[in-house]
Amino acid sequence: MSADLVIRRARIFDPSQNLDLVGDILIENGKIQALGNQITVPPGKPIPELDAQGWLVTPGWIDIHTHLREPGQTHKETIKTGTEAAAAGGFTSIACMANTKPVNDSSFITTYIQQKVAADSLINVYPIGAITKGLEGQELAEIGSMWEAGIVAISDDGKTVMNSYLMRKALDYSKRFNLPVVCHAEDAHLKGRGVMNEGFNSARFGLRGIPKASEEIIVARDILLTELTGARLHVAHVSTAGSVALIREAKRRGIRITAEVTPHHLTLTDEVVGTYDTNTKVAPPLREPQDIEAVTEALADGTIDALASDHAPHSVEDKEVEYDHAEFGMVGLETAFPLYYRIALKKGVSLNRIISAMTQKPAEIIGIPKGTLKLGADADITIFDPEMKYRIDKKEFRSKSKNTPFDGWDVQGKVRYTIVAGKVIYSEAPGGHR
């Protein structure tokens, strides 16, 4: 799947090289061959040209937190539909969580996913393996075998490894494979049967609350265990100001920790739960304005390294029920970018930080040779129109599931081309290709 292409007159923006210039990119055999002004194409070789004037060209975007639901729940999403959604959202590489059915807790399932990816996906998909067998929190999964098969991280995402001894052992064991351990931080007992953030609004709406401390206790515990073991921790979907403070302090002490934040935790507060729209039900829950401020500031100053969608497709049957009984989670791949870009436009977080958190940083976290336009790198590229305004319409989603609270939002910043190894795998341009 390699190709040749010239991208002309683009604003090339690559945080990995501190690059922000207007020029051309030459791609040969699926690799970045040259960057610069008015690149001349080698003679005797007709190379297709793409005029990107007025658009931004960045390294292909990476989402390290998605749920593709295959195997096991293909009525919600499949590898095919999930990766099509990713491509439409501008993502060239994604990592998929282990909570499939069966759970990705063995090399057998890892290999199955990779075979389906090879057959059905136009983008790069990196499986994440389970920490414990069956996500049950009882015994370690065969992490080494999954690592040999190609996993890039381990996580029981969706659940917290509540046994601190086992979490410590997982962190210890991960060092042999240099895999990051991704923690889903929610103390199961404190969370109880909670369905939204605990606070004044949960009192008003008569819904069971999930205290912020349920997240912060686990973040604090896992920081201490990471310090104890010297392993590498990645905190998924940070949602509270308290977690941000803990992570900032841990980084200051030199502990090997990274973190991510989702589009919804950057944009929505628990106030929206008052409509009882079950698309607002997500784990960890939507928090309060001071938390949005804290995670935004942490994104800006790099305390939070990466942006990740936590794309969690659920069918209508899972969501068109009472708030108490609805599944947690929302789709995100096709709405992530305009929401991130909104943070740059409205909150003043630099474009450099936003793009870095979608390219270079996630690549570093899961250890993949992506997220850069350096010469010789894979030509995974995303091109977007920074000016275009449009309205989010869930009916247009490629994802099988439409569970989004952002339907009808007016946003700015639209993906025009998604390119993997030099090949255009998604495009949306007025009147087709320019």
Added chain:
Amino acid sequence: MREKTHIPSRVPPNSLGIKSLLGTEFLEKKQIEQILKYSFLFKDLLDSGKPVPQTLSGKTVILLFFEPSTRTRSSFELAAKRLGGNTLALSKEGSSTEKGETLIDTAKTVQAMNPDLLVLRHPSAGSPFHLDQTLDLPVINAGDGFHEHPTQALLDLMTIQQFKGKIEGLKVLIVGDIAHSRVARSNIYALQKMGGEVSVCGPPTLLPPKVEQMGVEVHYGLNKAVRDKDVIMTLRIQFERLNPGQSPSRGEYSKFYGISESVLKAAKSDVLIMHPGPVNRGVEISPDVADGSRSVILNQVGNGVIVRMAVLHLLTGGELPKGLV
């Protein structure tokens, strides 16, 4: 921001100006006053033995109950019948919900039978909102989880008005499991809108988070809380719904939060004692207080039917003969 419901064309306009009664949080003072005005109007008719206008004649009210309830359901049923309406009660056991049908499907099926109004009792907060948004007919929330139970608060207001002659300026104490009480929430909003001052008292494990932000005074101890109150409303405590971390035992709960004659020594002599029922005698309230001269518990039950008549009448767009209003 919680949006108020619009009035779709199929629903007849009514003088309350709302399609559904989802909670007292969404009512304005003048709407509460109007409901109380009609309640006392119906009460006068009933008390004087005059005929009640049959404004629900030919109309059907469906009572969709997903939780066991005797008093609220029979109260609505009686209210509808006194106004000449038909009722159909569907309980969880009798509906197809247990066969896997969703709440929305059940409601759509019910709507297809062309009723004029739906009364919903449901264990999950927000369920009446889902029905209100999906269905083209008025919905009355008869209790959703521990969110709201607006007609209970309205009947409590009516009872206070009846015995105290006013609500404005009165000090009302609500005692018990506030966290899991829809009655408490609906009463807090309604009383405050009518100018009452609300305090709550209960074990800290059973108070909602940030409850003080609701503008109420918060007490952990009962003795201090009962002083200077005009009304004490004690709530039914449901031990079967609590977990061991919320209250250690009935005995201990009763010792600290039970309303007894000895607790009332510190209270005003004319304090009104209320309870939404059914009463756990000897737990949240002692039998002598429940049956005592200051108790208006049975008046609440009677007023419950009347308030529901007023609400059914108003939401179905009924008109009373001239001269009555």
